[in-house]
Amino acid sequence: MLGYLLKRILHGIPVILVVATLTFLIMRVVPGGPFDRDKKLPPEIVANIEEKYHLDRPVLEQYLLYLGQAVQGDLGPSYKYVGRNVSDILAETFPVSLTLGLCAVLVTLGLGIPAGVISAARRDTGIDRACIFLATLGISLPSFVMGTLLILLFSHKWHLLPPALWEGPKYVLMPAFALGAGFAGYIARLLRSNLLEVLSADYIRTARAKGLKERTVVLKHAFINAVSPVISVMGPLTAGLVVGSFVIEYIFSIPGMGNYFITAVTNRDYPLIMGVTLVYAVLIVFANIAVDLLYMMIDPRVRLNETSGRRGG
Amino acid sequence: MNSPLPAMSRLSAWYLFGIALCALLAPWISPFEYDAQDTAQTLLGPSFSHWMGTDTLGRDLFSRLLYGARVSLFIGVVTTAIALVIGTAYGAVSAYAGGRTDHWMMRFVDVVFSLPDLLLIILIMVVMGKGVLSIFIALTMVSWVTVARLVRGEVLKIKEYQYVTAARALGAGPARILWKEILPNLHGILLVTLSFRIPSAILSESTLSFIGLGIAPPASSWGTLANEGWQALRFYPHLILFPSLAIFMTILAFNFLGDGLRDHYDPRKRQTNRQ
Numbered sequence: 001m002l003g004y005l006l007k008r009i010l011h012g013i014p015v016i017l018v019v020a021t022l023t024f025l026i027m028r029v030v031p032g033g034p035f036d037r038d039k040k041l042p043p044e045i046v047a048n049i050e051e052k053y054h055l056d057r058p059v060l061e062q063y064l065l066y067l068g069q070a071v072q073g074d075l076g077p078s079y080k081y082v083g084r085n086v087s088d089i090l091a092e093t094f095p096v097s098l099t100l101g102l103c104a105v106l107v108t109l110g111l112g113i114p115a116g117v118i119s120a121a122r123r124d125t126g127i128d129r130a131c132i133f134l135a136t137l138g139i140s141l142p143s144f145v146m147g148t149l150l151i152l153l154f155s156h157k158w159h160l161l162p163p164a165l166w167e168g169p170k171y172v173l174m175p176a177f178a179l180g181a182g183f184a185g186y187i188a189r190l191l192r193s194n195l196l197e198v199l200s201a202d203y204i205r206t207a208r209a210k211g212l213k214e215r216t217v218v219l220k221h222a223f224i225n226a227v228s229p230v231i232s233v234m235g236p237l238t239a240g241l242v243v244g245s246f247v248i249e250y251i252f253s254i255p256g257m258g259n260y261f262i263t264a265v266t267n268r269d270y271p272l273i274m275g276v277t278l279v280y281a282v283l284i285v286f287a288n289i290a291v292d293l294l295y296m297m298i299d300p301r302v303r304l305n306e307t308s309g310r311r312g313g
Numbered sequence: 314m315n316s317p318l319p320a321m322s323r324l325s326a327w328y329l330f331g332i333a334l335c336a337l338l339a340p341w342i343s344p345f346e347y348d349a350q351d352t353a354q355t356l357l358g359p360s361f362s363h364w365m366g367t368d369t370l371g372r373d374l375f376s377r378l379l380y381g382a383r384v385s386l387f388i389g390v391v392t393t394a395i396a397l398v399i400g401t402a403y404g405a406v407s408a409y410a411g412g413r414t415d416h417w418m419m420r421f422v423d424v425v426f427s428l429p430d431l432l433l434i435i436l437i438m439v440v441m442g443k444g445v446l447s448i449f450i451a452l453t454m455v456s457w458v459t460v461a462r463l464v465r466g467e468v469l470k471i472k473e474y475q476y477v478t479a480a481r482a483l484g485a486g487p488a489r490i491l492w493k494e495i496l497p498n499l500h501g502i503l504l505v506t507l508s509f510r511i512p513s514a515i516l517s518e519s520t521l522s523f524i525g526l527g528i529a530p531p532a533s534s535w536g537t538l539a540n541e542g543w544q545a546l547r548f549y550p551h552l553i554l555f556p557s558l559a560i561f562m563t564i565l566a567f568n569f570l571g572d573g574l575r576d577h578y579d580p581r582k583r584q585t586n587r588q
Contacts, residue, residue: 018424026440136572140565142516144523145557148543152550239429246431250524251543262524265439273439280432288427 008292012285019281020070020274024063027270053077066274075275080267086275089260094279096166097245097256100179103172104241105234107180112187113230119188120195120226121218131188138185147178147251164253175252179245183237187230194226201225228299235291239284322573325566332563336382345373347380348531358551365555368541374552377538378559384534385560388445389515392452393507399453400460401503405491407461408468419465422458430455434517435526443529448521452514460506467502471495501578508571512564519560535560 041049050056053076054065069076075086112135119131154174155163161174198204199222207221208214246258253259257276264272318326335342345363350370357367365374407418425433434451441447471477472495480494515535521527522536523543530537535556542553 015424015427019428023436026436029440136568137565140512140568141561142520142557142564144520144539145561148539148546148553148557151546156547156550236427239427242429246435247520247524261435262526265435265526268439273436277432277436280429284427284429 004296005289005293008289012289015285016278016281020067020278021063023274023277024066027274028059028062053079070278075278076271078269078272080264080269080272086271089272090257090275090279093255093257093260096254097242097249097258100172100175100245100248100254100256101238101242103176104180104183104245105238107176108183108187108237108241111181111184113191115184115188116191116195116230117218117223120192120199121214123196128192132192135185135188138182139189141182143178143182144247144251146181147175147248150174150178151251166252166254166256171252171254175245175248175254178251179241179248183241186233186237190233191226191230194229195222198222198226224298228295231291231295231298234294235284235288238287238291239280242280242283318573318577321569325569325573328566329563329570332382332566333386335379336386339376339379339383343373343376343379345376347376348372349376358549366549366551368552369545374538374555377533378535378555381533381535381538381556382559384445384528384532385515385518385536385563388448388452388518388534389511392449392456392514393510395449396453396456396510397460397503397507400457401464401496401499403457404461404464405468405495405499408465409472409487409491409495415465419462422461425455426458426462430513430517431520434521438521438526443526445528445532448518448527452517455517456510456514459510463502463506464499467499468495471498501574505571505575505578508567508574512567512571515560515567516564 047056054062057065066076073087075090078084078086078089081089115131115135119128122128150161151163151174154161162171163174165171195218199218204217204222207217212221245256246262248254249256249259250262257279260272261276263269264276339347350372351367352370354363354367355369357363359366363373363375365378367373368377403418403422407415410418433455434448437451437454438447441450472490477490477494480490485494518527518534519536519539522534523540525540528534528537530541533541538556539553539560542549542551542556545552
C-alpha cells in the first residue's frame with residue numbers, strides 16, 4: 001500500500017512538471033506583457049523592470065530559475081500586486097477555495113447519493129421520475145445561473161443570506177450550494193443506474209429470499225457494490241468543483257484562488273497565472289491518488305490487480 | 314431493438330429546431346435592431362412593445378437575445394462538429410493501429426483530459442487573446458479528447474467483428490476498412506456524443522463570457538448578455554433572467570435529446586455520460 005502510494009506520487013511528478021513547463025512556455029510566448037502601457041516607458045525603466053523580474057535573461061535560464069525557486073516554494077513576485085509574492089497570495093487564498101470546494105463536495109454527495117438511492121429503490125415510480133427530472137435540471141443549470149438565482153431570492157428578495165464576501169459560516173451556504181448542486185445530478189443518475197444493475201444480480205435475489213428487509217438489501221448489500229463507479233468519478237469531479245469555483249468566487253466576491261486567477265488573466269499577471277495553474281495540477285494529481293486509494297479500500301478486486309501490478313500510472 | 318424516442322426528447326428536438334430557426338431568421342423576425350439604442354427607453358421591464366424589456370442603453374433585450382442565439386448556437390455546434398471530426402479520426406486510427414502507437418496516442422489524450430476544461434480554455438485564451446476565433450480553438454481543443462476516447466473504445470470493439478476480418482481477408486486496406494466498414498457503425502455513438510458535447514460547449518462559452526473572459530461586446534452571446542445583466546442584478550433582474558433562461562433551456566433540451574438518443578441506440582446502457 002505504501003509502495004503503491006509512493007509510486008503514484010512519483011507518477012504524478014511528471015504531470016506537474018509538464019504543466020509547469022507548458023504554462024511557463026505559453027506565458028513567454030504570448031504577445032503583450034504585463035508592463036505594456038499606452039504610454040511608452042523610457043528604455044532605462046524598461047531595463048530596470050526586466051532586470052528585477054529576470055526578463056532580460058535567456059528563456060532557458062529563466063525557466064530553470066523558476067523551477068528551482070518553485071521547488072523551494074517560491075513562485076516569484078506578482079507583477080500586479082507589487083511587493084507581494086505569488087506564494088503569499090496563494091497561501092492566503094487557497095484555504096478559502098479549499099473550504100468552498102470541500103463544502104461543495106459535501107453538497108454534491110449529500111444531495112446526489114440519497115437521490116440516487118431513493119430513485120433506484122423506488123424504480124419507475126413518481127418519486128423516481130421526479131428525482132431523475134430534478135437531476136437533469138441540475139446538470140443543465142449553469143452554476144452562474146444557479147448562483148444569481150440564489151442571490152436574487154435569498155439575498156435581494158428575502159434578505160436571509162449575505163450576497164457576497166467571505167466572513168463566516170453564513171457566507172458559505174449559497175456558494176457551496178450553487179457549486180455543488182449541479183454535480184449532484186451526475187452523482188444521482190450514475191448511482192441510480194449502477195444500483196439498478198446491481199439490484200438485478202443473483203446475490204440480491206438470495207438476500208431477498210432470506211427475507212431481509214428491502215431497506216437492508218438496498219443499503220447494505222447493493223450500495224457497497226454500486227458506489228465504486230461513483231468514487232471513481234470523484235477525482236475528475238473534484239477537479240471540476242475546484243475549477244468551477246472560478247465563476248462562483250467571481251459571483252460571490254469570495255477572496256479565493258479562482259477570483260484571483262480571473263483577475264490575473266485580465267491583468268496578464270503571468271507568475272500568478274502560473275502559480276494558480278501549478279496548484280491546480282498538484283491538487284488534481286493528489287485528488288486522483290486519494291480517490292484511487294479509497295477505491296482500493298472499498299473494492300478488493302482492484303486491490304488484487306494493484307498488487308499484481310497490472311495497472312500502471 | 315430500437316425504441317422510439319420518448320416524448321420529452323421529441324419535444325426537446327422541436328424546441329431546438331425552433332431556436333435554431335429563430336437564430337437563422339433573427340434579422341427578419343427581431344422587432345428591433347439589436348444595437349439600436351433608445352435613450353428615452355432605458356431599463357424598461359417587460360412590456361408589449363419590448364417583450365423582455367430594455368437594457369441600460371435602451372436596446373431591446375428580445376432582439377439581442379435572438380442575435381445572441383446566433384453566436385451561442387453557432388459556437389456550440391461548429392466547435393463540436395470540428396471536435397467530432399478530429400476526435401473520430403484520432404480515436405479510430407489509434408484503436409486500429411493498436412500497440413505502441415495506440416499507447417502513446419492515448420497517453421497524450423489522457424494528459425489533456427486530466428486538466429479541467431475551463432482551466433485549459435482560459436489558458437488558451439490567455440495565449441490567443443479574446444475573440445471568437447480564440448474561443449473556437451480553445452473549445453475544440455478541449456472537446457476532441459472526449460470524442461477520441463469514446464471512439465477508440467468503440468472501434469476496439471468493432472474491429473474484432475467477423476465482417477471486418479472478412480473485409481481484410483478480401484484484401485481491403487486499413488483506410489478502406491476504417492472508412493467503409495467501421496465508420497458507418499459509429500453513427501449512433503457519434504450522434505449521442507454530439508448531443509452531449511454541444512450543450513457542454515455552449516456552457517463553457519457562456520461561463521467564459523459571463524466572467525468577462527469570452528466574447529466581448531459588441532458581439533454578444535447569451536453569456537455576454539447574462540454578464541451585462543449581472544451588472545444590474547439588484548434592480549433590473551429581468552436583464553439576467555431571460556438570457557439565463559435561454560441558456561438553461563437550450564442545455565436542458567440537448568440533455569433530454571441526448572438521453573433519448575442514447576437509450577434509442579442502446580436500451581441496455583442507461584448510464585450517465587460524463588461530459
